[in-house]
Structures are given as C-alpha cells and as structure tokens.
Amino acid sequence: MTYKLIALDIDGTIKNFNNEISPVTQKSLENVREAGALVTIATGRSFSSAVTATKSLNLNSAIISFQGAHIADPSTSEVLWHMPLTEEMTLSTLDYLKYWTGEILVFVKHRIYVNRLTEWTESYVDRNGVEIVKVNDLNSIALKKPTRLVLVGDEIDIETVENSLIGHFHDKLHVTRSLPNFCEILHPFSGKHKALEVICSRLGIKSNSVLAFGNGYNDVHMLEWAGLGVAVEGSVDEVIKSADVVCGTVETDGPAKLLNSFLRQGLIGGNNIF
Numbered sequence: 001m002t003y004k005l006i007a008l009d010i011d012g013t014i015k016n017f018n019n020e021i022s023p024v025t026q027k028s029l030e031n032v033r034e035a036g037a038l039v040t041i042a043t044g045r046s047f048s049s050a051v052t053a054t055k056s057l058n059l060n061s062a063i064i065s066f067q068g069a070h071i072a073d074p075s076t077s078e079v080l081w082h083m084p085l086t087e088e089m090t091l092s093t094l095d096y097l098k099y100w101t102g103e104i105l106v107f108v109k110h111r112i113y114v115n116r117l118t119e120w121t122e123s124y125v126d127r128n129g130v131e132i133v134k135v136n137d138l139n140s141i142a143l144k145k146p147t148r149l150v151l152v153g154d155e156i157d158i159e160t161v162e163n164s165l166i167g168h169f170h171d172k173l174h175v176t177r178s179l180p181n182f183c184e185i186l187h188p189f190s191g192k193h194k195a196l197e198v199i200c201s202r203l204g205i206k207s208n209s210v211l212a213f214g215n216g217y218n219d220v221h222m223l224e225w226a227g228l229g230v231a232v233e234g235s236v237d238e239v240i241k242s243a244d245v246v247c248g249t250v251e252t253d254g255p256a257k258l259l260n261s262f263l264r265q266g267l268i269g270g271n272n273i274f
Helices: 023-034 047-053 087-096 119-128 138-144 155-172 192-203 217-225 237-242 254-264
Strands: 005-008 038-041 063-065 070-072 079-082 103-108 111-114 131-134 148-152 174-179 182-186 210-214 228-232 245-247
Touching: 005 023, 005 192, 023 038, 023 254, 038 192, 047 063, 063 192, 070 192, 087 138, 087 148, 087 155, 103 119, 103 138, 111 119, 111 138, 119 131, 148 155, 155 174, 155 182, 174 217, 192 210, 192 217, 210 217, 217 228, 217 237, 228 237, 228 254, 245 254
Parallel strands: 005 038, 005 210, 038 063, 111 131, 210 228, 228 245
Antiparallel strands: 063 070, 070 079, 103 111, 103 148, 148 182, 174 182
16 A cells, blocks of 8 residues: 655745754655655645745645645646535624634735734735734625635634634534634634645545645644644644654654655555545
C-alpha cells in the first residue's frame, strides 16, 4: 500500500516561525510529486494567502483553504468547490453572538467585513493583504453567503465560546479553533477532512491512501480521517492524541524527514491514478 495524496497544513507544519519553507522541505515535496503522489495544502488561510505562502513549492494541484470550505487551482485561481455559510446560518450565528464583545470578522471572497475598526483588525488585514470593509450591521452581509466567521479574543474566552457554539448548534455548523485566540464558524459540510473527501472522490483515492500533516486544533478531524495522520512535535495536545505518528518539528524539518523516509521505503507514489 502506498500513500497517493499528501495533505499538509502550512503554519507550524511546513512553514517555520521565520515564515519560511526550508529548502529541505521544498525538495522533499518535489520528490514526493516525482514519485507520482499528489501534494495538496489544507490550511485555514484564505486562498490568496495560501497561494502566496506556498509559492516556492510550485504547486500545480488544487489546494484547500478557509479551513476546508474552499478548493481552488493555485495556478488559475479557478474555484473547484466552495461551501459558504447560508444566509440562515449566518443570521442565526450572529444572533447567538449578539452579546459577544470580541472581534467578529466576516469573510466574503477577498474582503473582510467588520462592524468596528480596531488596531488589531487593521494590522490583521495588513498582514494578510485583504480588504477590510466596515458596516453598521453585520446582518446585512448574510445575503453575500460568507465563507466563514472568525471570532477573536483571549484564549479562555475563545475556548468558552467555541464550546458554547458547539453545544448550541451541534452539527448545524462546523466550529473549530485555528489558533488559541481564533474561533472559526463554517458550513457544517466544511472542514479540512470534508474538502479532502471531495478531492479524493474526484480522483478515486481512498482515505487510507492519504497521508496528512498538521499541528493545530483545526487539523484534528483531518488527521483522524486520513489513512495516516501525522502530528508535528509541539502540536497542541488534541492533535497529538488524534495522530497516528508524531514527527519532528518544522524547525528540524520533521515532516520532510518523515516523507523522505517513506519515499526510501517505497510507501509514497501514485503514477497509476493520474
């Protein structure tokens, strides 16, 4: 049995804290592709941010962004699959959050809508190269079918609101934390694992042929779903518990070293499926 699809988170998994993808990692992913396997990215970043962050990899296959709500071609920007929140989901979520005092960011295509401008929101959009739009009432954006809502607050408040949202909406929404101070709200058919299901279904790849790497809360479902889930050393406890294997840190090229080991053992390849 060989792994035919390699799915990787970006930040803290292949991109280090200096915001770089090392030459070792770049070479290992090039070797993976030469062996015939598909390499995809599964990230919480927006599509444009994901493309910019992985430019050095010269990816030519569809990538997963927005926590698995969006799949698009990195070369042409063609959207292959998109699962935005419905108007009803957006309005019911905003109503539930009417007493939330932290930031609420509403993502629609390349814009972020907010109901108040703060130093934090302005610095966030500057870092991510997106347009920010202030509106008086976020409910007015519901018709635009946002890709996601992001709540920003301190770690304790975010954990509390995440648990509260999950308890209230259950499977009517996909709620996850991408960072300790970010809670993300998406369509229930979203999630990195759901997007991987879409890609695999289209290519005829079984889940047990998927090798996935991650380090954050939003990677738990993906690692559990994949044939082999790999947590990067130093990941949050929930990720370590959900993984089948733990590799070294991104600073020590842990994911690349594991991939190189699997390549030497002939465990990666898929020329016969493309």
